[in-house]
Amino acid sequence: MASTGNGKSKRDTYRHGDLRNALIEAGLELARQGGPEAVVLRAATRQAGVVPNAAYRHFADRGALLHAVSQAAMAHVAHTMEAEQAALPPAEDPAAGARARFRAVGTGYLRFAQEEPGLFRTAFHVPGDMTHAAADTAAGPGGKTPFELLGTALDGLVENGLLPEDRRPGAEFLAWSAVHGLAVLLIDGPLRGLHPTQAHDAGQHVIDMIERGI
Amino acid sequence: MASTGNGKSKRDTYRHGDLRNALIEAGLELARQGGPEAVVLRAATRQAGVVPNAAYRHFADRGALLHAVSQAAMAHVAHTMEAEQAALPPAEDPAAGARARFRAVGTGYLRFAQEEPGLFRTAFHVPGDMTHAAADTAAGPGGKTPFELLGTALDGLVENGLLPEDRRPGAEFLAWSAVHGLAVLLIDGPLRGLHPTQAHDAGQHVIDMIERGI
DNA sequence: CTCGAATGTGGACATCGTACACAAGGGGTG
DNA sequence: CACCCCTTGTGTACGATGTCCACATTCGAG
Known part of the structure; x- marks a missing residue:
């Protein structure tokens, strides 16, 4: 998986493969439904099937993620x-x-x-x-x-x-x-x-x- | 005090006297410095010298307070x-x-x-x-x-x-x-x-x- | 004076962002 | 092919926030 967008099943590989984009994609979905304040770091990682802190390997903080989502x-x-x-x-x-x-x-x-x-x-x-x-x-x-x-x-x-x-x-x-x-x-x-x-x-x-x- | 706008000394009376307006005033100050997301319920009550929950006697939730501040x-x-x-x-x-x-x-x-x-x-x-x-x-x-x-x-x-x-x-x-x-x-x-x-x-x-x- | 409604307090909980130390494993160097 | 290290994900933890519930205090109507 890792490529398919669903966030239900847990990843089979230890590495995600494309976490950064997966987080942006999840963020976009959150933003679509609730605007900028709805793009919550923990929710995005959850959707990507990953632990919250994993996001910090790709974004400095929530603001950086939000910015990337904003650009998208x-x-x-x-x-x-x-x-x-x-x-x-x-x-x-x-x-x-x-x-x-x-x-x-x-x-x-x-x-x-x-x-x-x-x-x-x-x-x-x-x-x-x-x-x-x-x-x-x-x-x-x-x-x-x-x-x-x-x-x-x-x-x-x-x-x-x-x-x-x-x-x-x-x-x-x-x-x-x-x-x-x-x-x-x-x-x-x-x-x-x-x-x-x-x-x-x-x-x-x-x-x-x-x-x-x- | 209660009437004076400072938020430092603790109130001497059990009742605040004008909490609702004090919270709006505090909210305005927070908003002035950081916009809407900066108007934080706990911060406003702190400034008013009151426990967080006291706000709920005057506003249904943070959103209601924010709305009042917005109107002001x-x-x-x-x-x-x-x-x-x-x-x-x-x-x-x-x-x-x-x-x-x-x-x-x-x-x-x-x-x-x-x-x-x-x-x-x-x-x-x-x-x-x-x-x-x-x-x-x-x-x-x-x-x-x-x-x-x-x-x-x-x-x-x-x-x-x-x-x-x-x-x-x-x-x-x-x-x-x-x-x-x-x-x-x-x-x-x-x-x-x-x-x-x-x-x-x-x-x-x-x-x-x-x-x-x- | 008494008692109830209004107002403030205390403690607790889930969720959030984030810091720190650790584990896993993939890729370059030997 | 083996080894080591750097990248990426995990676990645990802390402080802050919004909000719930039970309790305390006080004002004011009767």
């Missing part, structure tokens, strides 16, 4: 964003395509926040840094972090004349602020429990505001 | 926002005044986030609901919650023709999203540690975007 969650965010872009119908012209890809960045971000609130909260739980955010561990299949995806989409807007070049600097912070703020409102603010379609509309409104105000 | 922190946010508005120079004309008061809402909010990040995080820590948010416990000296302050400011914009009436519905969520998102970026996102003046500029940019895009 961030990668999931990136994945959802890329998927949203990939699902886009072929664009009529380059400009329309750039605009659609930009909006998909926000839409994917918001979709993830609603579908996986626990992971979302974990991904952005006082993340050491989400810009450089160890680009490899926090990246999606395309190799880009959520932030980088946003930057690329903004560059696309500029290239197609949809965003004046002098407004480009710092634009990611404006866009990110608005979308992330809405995400928070949706998952544990006053907009929590909004019907998915209404939430989607709210998301489009915010993205409209960004396009207008950026 | 929210009141502090409202206070800062009101102060920001009060400090405004007299306006030239009503419209300019309405606009300045609207911007002050955002500026005050962002100021508080930077000056008291621990309290800020605590105020918005999965708050049962921040809209109705028990208007009395979360309100500032003016009797309004942060959300209500924002709504009032938006109404002011409409009254002065600065915001089309058909754009008013839901506008608080657009504005709140953007400002709150920036606040998060500033206190534990990639904009953390930004020089206060730069942070202020970023805030003005976001508010500009809101005014343009709302």
Whole structure:
């Protein structure tokens, strides 16, 4: 076993073989259900069929484990964003395509926040840094972090004349602020429990505001 | 004593007299320094000079205490926002005044986030609901919650023709999203540690975007 | 004055993070 | 192929936390 994800049967080998990843995987599951505070060191080791202290061979402390889980969650965010872009119908012209890809960045971000609130909260739980955010561990299949995806989409807007070049600097912070703020409102603010379609509309409104105000 | 806020000397009376508020006060101090997860029941009771279990006469559990502290922190946010508005120079004309008061809402909010990040995080820590948010416990000296302050400011914009009436519905969520998102970026996102003046500029940019895009 | 409801105390327990010493065993060197 | 050592997992232990239960103290209504 060791490779199979189940955590029930006790390991047959003394060595686990892939404990570090098993712990991150277990942590992800805990985070999915209960957010960052639910990723408990002892629970993760239990799930991996290992004694609590074994974790310390791979992580300095609970915080380090949580950070690794957070990075993995961030990668999931990136994945959802890329998927949203990939699902886009072929664009009529380059400009329309750039605009659609930009909006998909926000839409994917918001979709993830609603579908996986626990992971979302974990991904952005006082993340050491989400810009450089160890680009490899926090990246999606395309190799880009959520932030980088946003930057690329903004560059696309500029290239197609949809965003004046002098407004480009710092634009990611404006866009990110608005979308992330809405995400928070949706998952544990006053907009929590909004019907998915209404939430989607709210998301489009915010993205409209960004396009207008950026 | 009981009335004095110090927590050093042991109470002389068997009854504390105002334990509930003493615990909230202690919780606020803990939250100020370490955010929501730092508001620890035992620490608060210790500070109040009382045995841990005494807290259960006033709060159902740690969560209830944290919620009360959160509400108190929210009141502090409202206070800062009101102060920001009060400090405004007299306006030239009503419209300019309405606009300045609207911007002050955002500026005050962002100021508080930077000056008291621990309290800020605590105020918005999965708050049962921040809209109705028990208007009395979360309100500032003016009797309004942060959300209500924002709504009032938006109404002011409409009254002065600065915001089309058909754009008013839901506008608080657009504005709140953007400002709150920036606040998060500033206190534990990639904009953390930004020089206060730069942070202020970023805030003005976001508010500009809101005014343009709302 | 008396007695009950409100408030604080004491002791106990499960769980958590983590430190320290020890065991197992896989891989490089001879 | 044998040996030794470094990595990885185990066992035991400690302090801290949230919370439960039974008991003590005191205030205030009658």
